[in-house]
Amino acid sequence: MIRLLIFTITLSLFSKVSAQETVSVSKEELLQKVAEKNLQVKLANQEVAIAKAELLQTRAMYLPNVNASYTAITTNNPLMAFGSRLNQERITMQDFDPSKLNNPKNISNFATKLELQQPIYNQDMVYQKKAGQVKTEALSIKAERTSDYIKFEILKAYMQLQLAYKAVETLENAKNTTLANKKVIDNYFKNGMIQKSDVLYMDVRVSEIESQLQFAKSNVRNASDYICFLLGEENNNRILKPTEKLEYQNGMLEESPQLNSSRKDIQAYEKSLEAYDLMIKSAKSKFLPRLNAFGSFEVYDNKPYQFDANGYLLGLQLSWNVFDGLKAKSEQEKYKTERIKAETELQQYTQQSQLEINKASRQVKDADNKVNLTKQALEQAKEAYRIRKNRYDQGLEKSSDLLVSETMMSQKELDYNQAIFEYNTALEYFKFLKN
Numbered sequence: 001m002i003r004l005l006i007f008t009i010t011l012s013l014f015s016k017v018s019a020q021e022t023v024s025v026s027k028e029e030l031l032q033k034v035a036e037k038n039l040q041v042k043l044a045n046q047e048v049a050i051a052k053a054e055l056l057q058t059r060a061m062y063l064p065n066v067n068a069s070y071t072a073i074t075t076n077n078p079l080m081a082f083g084s085r086l087n088q089e090r091i092t093m094q095d096f097d098p099s100k101l102n103n104p105k106n107i108s109n110f111a112t113k114l115e116l117q118q119p120i121y122n123q124d125m126v127y128q129k130k131a132g133q134v135k136t137e138a139l140s141i142k143a144e145r146t147s148d149y150i151k152f153e154i155l156k157a158y159m160q161l162q163l164a165y166k167a168v169e170t171l172e173n174a175k176n177t178t179l180a181n182k183k184v185i186d187n188y189f190k191n192g193m194i195q196k197s198d199v200l201y202m203d204v205r206v207s208e209i210e211s212q213l214q215f216a217k218s219n220v221r222n223a224s225d226y227i228c229f230l231l232g233e234e235n236n237n238r239i240l241k242p243t244e245k246l247e248y249q250n251g252m253l254e255e256s257p258q259l260n261s262s263r264k265d266i267q268a269y270e271k272s273l274e275a276y277d278l279m280i281k282s283a284k285s286k287f288l289p290r291l292n293a294f295g296s297f298e299v300y301d302n303k304p305y306q307f308d309a310n311g312y313l314l315g316l317q318l319s320w321n322v323f324d325g326l327k328a329k330s331e332q333e334k335y336k337t338e339r340i341k342a343e344t345e346l347q348q349y350t351q352q353s354q355l356e357i358n359k360a361s362r363q364v365k366d367a368d369n370k371v372n373l374t375k376q377a378l379e380q381a382k383e384a385y386r387i388r389k390n391r392y393d394q395g396l397e398k399s400s401d402l403l404v405s406e407t408m409m410s411q412k413e414l415d416y417n418q419a420i421f422e423y424n425t426a427l428e429y430f431k432f433l434k435n
Contacts, residue, residue, distance in 0.1 A: 021236075026243045027158055030227065034154045035147055037232040044143035051136040058129035065117040072304065074108045084109035087300040089309040112299040112307060120316075121291040127282035131275045138271035145264035152432040154230050156425055161223035162246035163421040167216040167414060174410035175209045181406065182206060185399050198399040205403055209410075248371060248420050251427045257361050259354045260434055266353075269346040276339035283331040290319050353433070360430040367423035374416040381405075381412040 035041060075081055081104035085091055088109065094100065119125070182202045188194045224240040259266075295314040299307040321328070388405040391397040 044146040061125035118293040124285040131278035134275040164219040286328040381409040
């Protein structure tokens with residue numbers, strides 16, 4: 001029974017391990033996928049689709065409005081009764097008898113009517129359509145900027161994945177080095193050449209590296225999960241592995257970087273100002289004359305589903321909105337105030353963006369200096385470990401000193417990889433702000 005239980009637990013653990021799938025991914029592959037699958041990009045594109053759908057409503061400014069109806073009535077109202085008989089083309093001289101006119105018999109009327117309204121000239125609707133088109137363009141530009149930001153996020157997440165794998169590699173190398181040193185120390189202890197405390201120091205170091213290694217592997221899973229989230233995909237117990245290793249990206253920076261006035265988010269703000277200008281013109285145009293055509297074709301009979309009499313009506317209507325209780329004037333003031341607010345927001349956003357570019361430029365330079373410093377520190381730590389190792393092999397150094405030197409070397413390598421990651425991230429963010 002105990003053997004069966006052990007076999008079941010072992011099989012379960014094996015199934016969990018084997019269920020994990022390591023998938024290699026490249027930077028270009030992720031950039032292509034994220035533009036198609038990211039949920040935030042999809043939401044931005046849906047906003048564009050909604051604006052385009054709303055823009056279709058402006059087709060009413062030049063397309064006709066057609067209504068068809070079928071009406072059945074019965075009445076003894078003098079006016080309605082006479083009018084219905086007249087529409088049915090059944091009036092005779094006897095119908096002009098005052099007694100029949102004043103007290104008509106009940107009459108039924110079945111009317112089929114086709115009505116048409118055709119807009120011809122409505123200038124306020126023209127400006128509303130143009131404003132809708134500009135709004136759609138602004139949202140399209142905003143969606144492109146959102147896509148650019150998500151691409152930066154996927155690059156950052158990819159570099160985090162590279163850093164996590166680099167940390168795992170560094171710690172595994174450190175573990176192998178420590179285990180090799182531990183083997184030597186264990187032999188020395190068996191031969192009575194060192195004390196028990198030296199062995200314990202090494203055991204503590206091994207445990208410390210294993211803990212750090214487990215933390216680094218967890219970071220690999222975290223980075224994989226975040227990339228899958230950005231792609232809008234389920235993780236399904238996958239572990240992603242980058243095809244490119246974490247490397248220093250050499251980039252040239254401007255001395256005094258300036259904000260790109262054609263940046264997509266700036267263009268979107270400017271498009272909103274253009275839309276407000278058109279809405280102001282639309283409100284003013286409500287006082288201009290409107291010209292519309294209308295017409296109808298009618299068929300009447302006193303029996304259902306028969307169409308013995310018919311007639312048509314055609315006309316043009318020229319109208320002015322002379323006074324609307326200052327409603328249009330209030331709309332003008334509203335749009336003017338909102339435009340001033342949007343213009344102020346654009347000015348504030350532009351200044352803030354310039355500050356971000358200046359800050360990002362300095363961060364790139366600081367990160368570059370940190371890369372150089374950590375690189376020098378790593379080289380010094382490697383050389384110090386090499387000297388300590390040689391002296392230890394000759395019996396001139398204590399095991400605790402060797403352990404400190406090895407710990408310092410692995411830590412400096414982790415610091416160097418972290419510095420490269422921070423530099424690459426700062427450089428990509430600077431590129432995002434400049435484009």
